[in-house]
Structure formats: C-alpha cells, structure tokens
Amino acid sequence: MRVSVLFSGGKDSSLSALLMEPFFEIELVTCSFGMLPNGELAAQTAKELRFPHRVLNLEQEILEKAYGKIMNDGFPRSAINYIHEKAVETLATDPAVKIIADGTRRDDRVPVLSISQVRSIEDRLGVNYICPLKGYGKKTLNVLIGRYLQIEEGPSESIQKADYETELREFIRQRHGTEKVMELFPAHIQSHVLSRKQLV
C-alpha cells in the first residue's frame, strides 16, 4: 500500500514518513511553485532519509490567490492553509495516488485541513488522507524527533526549508521587499532535517 507523503524537509513530514515506514510503501512529494529550488533542497533531504522523492509543480494561480489572502488578512494563516488544501487536491488528482499523508500534529493550527475539508477531498477525489502525527502531543513528538532525526534549527528567515511559506515569502519579497515579509510573517523557529540518526 503506497502512501504519498507531502514533504517539506521539516521534522514533522520526515517523522510522519518514518512512523509509517514499517507499514506502507513511502513516496515523498514536495509541492513547489518553482520560485525557489525547493524541489532540489527536499530531494537532498529525502535522499538522506532514504525515501523515494518527487516534485509536484503547483499552478501559479494558487500562489496568486494565497498572495491575495495574506495581503488582505495581514497574517499568513489562511493563505498557508489555502496552499495546503490545493496541494492535497492537486496530488489527489494523480490517478496513481491512493493515500496522501502529511505532518499535521495534534496541536498544530496551520496548515490544518478541517475534518469537513478532509472528508470532501476523500469523497470527491477518491483518496484516503492520513495524518500519522495527529494523535501525538508535543512532548512525545519531541522525544521521537530527537531519537530518529538529526536536525538544524534557527529563525525562519535563515533556515532553508521547502515548505509553502518559503515561496510565499519570496513572492512577497520580490513585489514588496524584505520589510513587508517581516511584517506579514511572525518570526518563529524553523527546523530542517539533515539526516536520520544512526541508531545504536
């Protein structure tokens, strides 16, 4: 049973793949608008994790609409959620894709699909959608991440990560400059996975 895991190179999507590995055939999929070398960056991390990987190009129109949302809202939540929903839908239209997974945690606020969005995607597009971390709280996840993954952490503007946020930031930077990016995106700690830890 093959699962296509939406993969940013971050610790949550990486851990999702690791937790499913004993039970599913794993494929990592990185969605990109082609604005930044997100695909190549994620491919390198996927190689370190020893999973097959591919890049899925998203329509430019999705990024334009997300841009409209963030400029209207003044903060990124609904824009990021919108890109995530469209990424799942785009992946779900691939006839070879039967199960989609992502790194959503129990305590995540963004990007999160609501249960009605999930059911709508499953019913309309004939896929199953899994969030392997959805039943886990922060403390247990931190222990698992610390045990299985080598990561680097830092402020969100300095860490290279292949998530939706990086391309949306770049899109806004090109149109409005770095200050506008700093204004719209609250600074937070990002992480990027380097490799699997060697288990003793």
Place this chain on the structure above:
Amino acid sequence: MRVSVLFSGGKDSSLSALLMEPFFEIELVTCSFGMLPNGELAAQTAKELRFPHRVLNLEQEILEKAYGKIMNDGFPRSAINYIHEKAVETLATDPAVKIIADGTRRDDRVPVLSISQVRSIEDRLGVNYICPLKGYGKKTLNVLIGRYLQIEEGPSESIQKADYETELREFIRQRHGTEKVMELFPAHIQSHVLSRKQLV
C-alpha cells in the same frame, strides 16, 4: 520509552499497539470493574499478540456514576465517555506510567476525550496521551486491520470483548434484566481480535 495502551481485545486498541511497536516499548492494560472475566479474556488476546499485559481494577464508584448517566440519558454515550476518562485518569496516577495510548480513531464518536480533557489530564497528571489511530480514516484502518489481525465479528451481545460497555451492560442486566440492556444499547457489530496474521 514505554507506552501503556488501554486494551479491550478489540481491533482498534490492538492495531494501536501494532503501529507503535517499532518505536515504543508496549504494555497492554485492561481496565475492569471485576464484574466479568474481562481481564482474563484480554490477557489471552494480548498473549496471542505477544505483548505484556496487566489488568487495572477501576473503582466501583465509577461504574455507579456511569450507571446513573446512562439511566438518565437513555443511551450510553456519556456513560462510556465517563468511564474512559476515569480509566485514563486512574492509569495516569500510576507513577510508573508516563505515556498512555488508546485506540481512538479519527471518525470515532465514543469513547473520545475532547482536546481540553486531554490537555487537562496531561497537565494535571504529568503523562502524555497518544491516539495513534487519530489521523487515520476508516478505509485505511480497514486495510491495516485486514493485513495484520485475525478477527471475529458479530452482534455486540454475542461477541466477547473486554471493553467498558460489556461490564456496564452486565451491571444493568443484573438490576433490570436483558430487555433494559437491549433498550439502552443500540445493537451494533462488535469485533474481537483472535491473533496476529502470519505475514508471508
């Protein structure tokens, strides 16, 4: 890292244990009011699954209060949820227990702890609580269950299972007879795990 999995001998708690097995040290715990041989029944299933198992006796007062709820409501939902919450709390007060897991699915309606109940238990009692199946929909779970578990299914009154419902039914049967049980508990298909499937 040891996880205590609330275990009824049903497919959901069994699959929870299997999905965590590669990453945690598993202990199965069956809660019982001692009205029926639930502990022995679950111990037999646990042995077939090759996990360590123990029985945790719950206070009679919990059953009395659950009885009050079901008689008042006319249906079992809040009574079963109440027993489940008290079972998690009772297990959490064991100083050796650090992580508690159960078989709650994404689409379950009962027994389900709300996110605020979960956070309250984690904060008050210093445990972490995991629902490994929480991010999985019905179709994917059915495939996993079919692949890993040998089960028997039948109407809820004929299948031997060591969950909270069986003892609450027995408590009501002793006081009011079988007809009252049939009236309060909607008939549904139950399942009981026989063993692990031998993987080829």
